[in-house]
Amino acid sequence: MNTAVEIENVTKRYGDVVALSSVSLAIEDNEFFTLLGPSGCGKTTLLRSIAGFEQLSQGDIKLFGDSIVDLPPNKRPVNTVFQHYALFPHLTVADNVGFGLQRQRLPSHEIASRVADILEMVQLGSYADRLPSMLSGGQQQRVALARALAPRPRLLLLDEPLSALDLKLRQDVRVELQQIQHDTGITFIFVTHDQEEALTMSDRIAVMSEGVLQQVGTPRQIYEAPDNRFVADFIGDTNLIDVQVTQVLDQCATCVLPGGASIACNNMAGASVGAGHLSVRPERVTLGPVDGSALQGEVSRLTYLGTDIHVTVALSDGGKMDVRVQNSDSAAIPQPGSTIGLYLDIAAARLLVD
């Protein structure tokens, strides 16, 4: 596989504020790559730097081997789907979609046929002569996508394109976007703050926080093997248990839990003797008898979620644990107020230093 985008040591400062701090990334060709993080983490700044709307303070961005940082946005073979679509209000759907092709000075019959093809692809063939204001939000979103895809860029940037859609539509568009990415073979860089969106759509995810790259990996790596507490906490729900690491031997750490029980953990992001944190997903904890359990506590709350029951357990040392119990086995659902034992799936628990 070729590298589509190389981001090398990119730093962006606004006065004293550091929006991006030495970010280095390589994005493969034909990849659905997601930049994920809370608002203000720098993901949009990074996307806008690739598009050319931001000047870097330092570093280099290469597109298929060539540096593009000195090119203005209109000279970069990159197209963007904007968060609020930025459709040209005075142009019809067809003229919006054909805008980039016209600027590329393609012959008009080719523009017409490419616009028709791409509108067919996004199922807006019969809307070609409408103005954007006559379309629903979902249709506008598809016009924005079609407009950015029409010039056949090698790299498509998507700035939270689903955030303005309602939930049901968002789920449909996710599938559509993945399909389009697969069919066109264009590299997608997708910016979102929605971790579910990132997990379901991406080939790889880069998690960012405060201008710093926290972890890059497949959705499964990010979810099951987070590098640090921020990633573990931001992606999905997790229980972070403070533990004491007493011994590290052959990639196996001995951890002492708050209740005094000792467990061996071999899933870790680099551990040393001392204080550590054990991240255990709520669905990886099971409830059982107190005797022989690693942790014990009192059931303080049950939350009904439909497919699951969310059980909050208050631990005897003052901490709390969240447990997800499938709604299929009613016998396993405890009563609030009862004392219960917690069993950790040690293979799925991850030891984190920070």
Added chain:
Amino acid sequence: MAQIGSSARSSVKGGTFAGLGPLLMLPSWVVIGFFLVLPVILMLVYSFLTKEFRGGVIWEFSVNAYDQFFFNRGLFGDEAPTIEWTYINIFWRSIWQAGLATVLCLFIGFPTAWFIATRSGHSKSMWLFLITIPYWVNLLIRTISLKFLIRDTGPMNTWLMSWGIIDQPIHIINSNLAVQLGLFYSYLPFMVLPIYASVERYDFSLSEAAADLYSTRMETLRQIIIPVVKPGIIAGCILVFVPSLGAFLAPDLLGGSKTFMIGSLIEEQFKGNAGNWPFGAAVSMILLSLVLIALMFYARSQSSARKATRAAD
């Protein structure tokens, strides 16, 4: 959702001011009727009356005023009629001057409006405030000040000569240029403010989208920015062109006999004993008709453009 929201809002409004709607309009109708409709009807009537030699009218139907505008029948009115060019030329010159002033205001006003609209909150209101300051001073006084500034012995010429940039005064006063300067200066804010309002609402991500789709700055300006802020540009042009066309202070004070414009022609007919009220009224009605026809053409082009996009559904 939107429908529920809007119907809820209107029912609140209905609950509070139920049945008051037409009554609330009454003051405006009285003002418009008394100060706009009535005077225009009066003018229309006067333009078809016979002139009284020392001003005023004789209540006798006559089309002489219009005849005098368009036709020359010799000194005693007994020759075969030929086209009278005097007044048509004055109209033509006025249209030309007003058009030039509009273009000038547009070229200066658009960047100014753009500059103000792209400032941050506080400095934006300061610039807007500065734009409106001249309106605290009466137009007559401002025009006389301008005359003082640009006359042959005024500060502009004196300074330029004392700095050795010119060795004799630039003669501006009583020329078309002076009138042009006066019109431009008087009506510039009328261009700036509506364009400012349009640019303020302009979504700058549209410019980014255009650049992203390979537009140069000039292409973005031509293809995206100007079409999107066009309503403001057109409003500004109308607000400058229409009053410039009928302006009389600037041509009167800054111009000479060769720069005579419609406004001065009308004013002359109602001033002193030499006036001709029916003729003044007729010139006013012709000017009004011209403006209305122009606006009607504009409105029709707009509505047919809308219809075209609607028909495309």
